[in-house]
Amino acid sequence: MADLTAERVVAAFDSLATGDRDRIVEYWAEDLNFTVPGTHAYAGRYESLDGFLGFVGNLVRLSGGSLNATRSAVLLNIEEGLSVDLNHITAKHAGSPADSDSPYDNYDIDALHLLRWENGRVVEGQFVAYGAHTEDVPLFWSPRNPDGSRREVV
Amino acid sequence: MADLTAERVVAAFDSLATGDRDRIVEYWAEDLNFTVPGTHAYAGRYESLDGFLGFVGNLVRLSGGSLNATRSAVLLNIEEGLSVDLNHITAKHAGSPADSDSPYDNYDIDALHLLRWENGRVVEGQFVAYGAHTEDVPLFWSPRNPDGSRREVV
Amino acid sequence: MADLTAERVVAAFDSLATGDRDRIVEYWAEDLNFTVPGTHAYAGRYESLDGFLGFVGNLVRLSGGSLNATRSAVLLNIEEGLSVDLNHITAKHAGSPADSDSPYDNYDIDALHLLRWENGRVVEGQFVAYGAHTEDVPLFWSPRNPDGSRREVV
Amino acid sequence: MADLTAERVVAAFDSLATGDRDRIVEYWAEDLNFTVPGTHAYAGRYESLDGFLGFVGNLVRLSGGSLNATRSAVLLNIEEGLSVDLNHITAKHAGSPADSDSPYDNYDIDALHLLRWENGRVVEGQFVAYGAHTEDVPLFWSPRNPDGSRREVV
Numbered sequence: 001m002a003d004l005t006a007e008r009v010v011a012a013f014d015s016l017a018t019g020d021r022d023r024i025v026e027y028w029a030e031d032l033n034f035t036v037p038g039t040h041a042y043a044g045r046y047e048s049l050d051g052f053l054g055f056v057g058n059l060v061r062l063s064g065g066s067l068n069a070t071r072s073a074v075l076l077n078i079e080e081g082l083s084v085d086l087n088h089i090t091a092k093h094a095g096s097p098a099d100s101d102s103p104y105d106n107y108d109i110d111a112l113h114l115l116r117w118e119n120g121r122v123v124e125g126q127f128v129a130y131g132a133h134t135e136d137v138p139l140f141w142s143p144r145n146p147d148g149s150r151r152e153v154v
Numbered sequence: 155m156a157d158l159t160a161e162r163v164v165a166a167f168d169s170l171a172t173g174d175r176d177r178i179v180e181y182w183a184e185d186l187n188f189t190v191p192g193t194h195a196y197a198g199r200y201e202s203l204d205g206f207l208g209f210v211g212n213l214v215r216l217s218g219g220s221l222n223a224t225r226s227a228v229l230l231n232i233e234e235g236l237s238v239d240l241n242h243i244t245a246k247h248a249g250s251p252a253d254s255d256s257p258y259d260n261y262d263i264d265a266l267h268l269l270r271w272e273n274g275r276v277v278e279g280q281f282v283a284y285g286a287h288t289e290d291v292p293l294f295w296s297p298r299n300p301d302g303s304r305r306e307v308v
Numbered sequence: 309m310a311d312l313t314a315e316r317v318v319a320a321f322d323s324l325a326t327g328d329r330d331r332i333v334e335y336w337a338e339d340l341n342f343t344v345p346g347t348h349a350y351a352g353r354y355e356s357l358d359g360f361l362g363f364v365g366n367l368v369r370l371s372g373g374s375l376n377a378t379r380s381a382v383l384l385n386i387e388e389g390l391s392v393d394l395n396h397i398t399a400k401h402a403g404s405p406a407d408s409d410s411p412y413d414n415y416d417i418d419a420l421h422l423l424r425w426e427n428g429r430v431v432e433g434q435f436v437a438y439g440a441h442t443e444d445v446p447l448f449w450s451p452r453n454p455d456g457s458r459r460e461v462v
Numbered sequence: 463m464a465d466l467t468a469e470r471v472v473a474a475f476d477s478l479a480t481g482d483r484d485r486i487v488e489y490w491a492e493d494l495n496f497t498v499p500g501t502h503a504y505a506g507r508y509e510s511l512d513g514f515l516g517f518v519g520n521l522v523r524l525s526g527g528s529l530n531a532t533r534s535a536v537l538l539n540i541e542e543g544l545s546v547d548l549n550h551i552t553a554k555h556a557g558s559p560a561d562s563d564s565p566y567d568n569y570d571i572d573a574l575h576l577l578r579w580e581n582g583r584v585v586e587g588q589f590v591a592y593g594a595h596t597e598d599v600p601l602f603w604s605p606r607n608p609d610g611s612r613r614e615v616v
Contacts, residue, residue: 132456148440302594
């Protein structure tokens with residue numbers, strides 16, 4: 001069984017980007033529970049790997065492929081099978097003007113994933129925004145343009 | 155041209171309940187703008203009658219038909235073509251336990267509609283929750299059960 | 309007893325600006341209930357005229373005197389003793405940079421007051437923000453600068 | 463210089479409970495930055511140890527001493543000087559009825575602290591709620607009772 005290491009945490013997220021399900025299931029359990037906080041359309045606890053991958057797909061779609069995450073560190077508690085990875089994440093909402101600096105159009109936050117591993121795979125995950133712009137997160141996820149009209153991409 | 159009266163405001167909302175589009179367009183303009191506040195999935199400014207009717211349909215669907223509004227008063231400014239109707243609205247989220255008193259499952263708020271009329275029809279509307287439970291509104295609209303899992307009906 | 313008219317609604321708000329308590333109590337009842345929505349420090353239902361005047365004072369203080377309200381219309385239901393006045397309100401948070409356009413620093417919303425009158429005085433009031441920037445209101449009221457640091461004026 | 467260990471993370475929080483400033487400064491730097499998310503009255507980035515201790519004091523005061531945190535695990539990245547401790551935190555708002563289960567009265571959340579250490583002391587911290595009840599946090603922190611009236615203890 002693969003040991004829990006910082007490299008394995010990184011590889012788990014790299015597998016998501018490949019879209020290769022055979023590779024993804026080396027790191028993420030089929031009965032994964034993954035919680036996204038908030039009251040927006042994509043919030044809540046997904047209770048399967050497919051549910052979680054649907055969420056990831058929506059995030060890519062809403063950001064028009066502009067999503068960028070820079071990982072700064074990984075923390076571990078190996079005995080308990082826990083990892084935390086710290087990231088700075090930026091994205092621009094699909095269809096928003098390139099020069100907009102509105103929090104409705106821009107995602108620019110610190111966020112961490114808290115993962116619990118069993119038998120070498122993630123069985124439980126939390127997405128957690130933190131820091132200065134946490135309060136702006138619902139604005140980006142909302143179906144509104146800065147002027148209040150409904151977005152085209154929701 | 156029909157005058158703006160409290161009776162006409164009541165009739166406008168009654169027409170929505172009939173689902174009869176010919177009757178609805180006697181009161182609501184085709185190019186109606188209607189704003190729903192918040193950052194939930196159904197928030198934003200709808201910019202056509204069809205968009206607005208889609209919102210109304212979602213509200214009925216999410217509440218499993220349990221939506222109940224009791225109108226207490228209508229205020230008017232006839233020269234400016236403005237009406238406000240005050241309501242107490244209750245609903246139980248589709249699929250939620252009958253005995254739940256969680257704000258995730260129950261909608262129990264005071265709400266008003268602010269409408270602007272031109273040539274006898276509503277051209278602009280605002281849905282506005284107010285009073286003690288305004289803060290709970292995003293919980294009801296969210297895709298979460300009280301325990302954090304994703305709802306079946308979203 | 310003074311009748312409920314649009315002029316009387318305007319006069320009630322004008323009295324607040326004078327700070328003259330003798331004049332204020334001509335329009336606002338001593339046992340006034342006044343509700344401010346939200347979860348910020350100044351939210352909740354104030355249950356006396358003094359509580360309400362304390363809220364108004366905090367609003368002036370937080371905005372460094374920059375608060376500006378432009379009334380566009382008054383709606384009435386005279387039999388029920390109800391008034392609604394519509395306003396566009398702007399303010400800049402005390403201590404914020406003059407050129408900031410952050411919603412943490414700027415208040416730029418449509419808001420209405422729903423008032424219930426008895427014996428010529430307001431006995432119950434609701435402050436209600438509506439429209440495109442409703443979601444930004446908690447940011448202005450929060451004790452945070454746009455960079456996340458605590459404000460000097462809170 | 464003391465090494466970063468799980469024991470040292472635990473001791474840092476234990477020192478806060480003693481109220482002994484000499485002991486506290488063994489773990490927490492005088493120029494500590496500590497961020498509390500949200501738009502409530504106590505949110506924002508505190509930029510000194512005294513500011514942070516004031517926040518902790520408010521938390522104890524608002525919960526009428528009922529605050530209880532159960533730590534489940536500590537994660538580390540020793541090279542980067544980072545720790546995360548996971549907790550379940552419960553509290554009942556001071557003055558609230560003993561049998562209330564309203565989220566306005568009860569704090570019942572998972573929360574973590576993300577700490578950055580330099581020279582054996584915490585120089586930067588984040589309080590981060592996560593999981594199913596994250597959305598309820600602003601209700602507890604608000605100055606409102608469940609019925610919307612202002613709280614006595616705010």
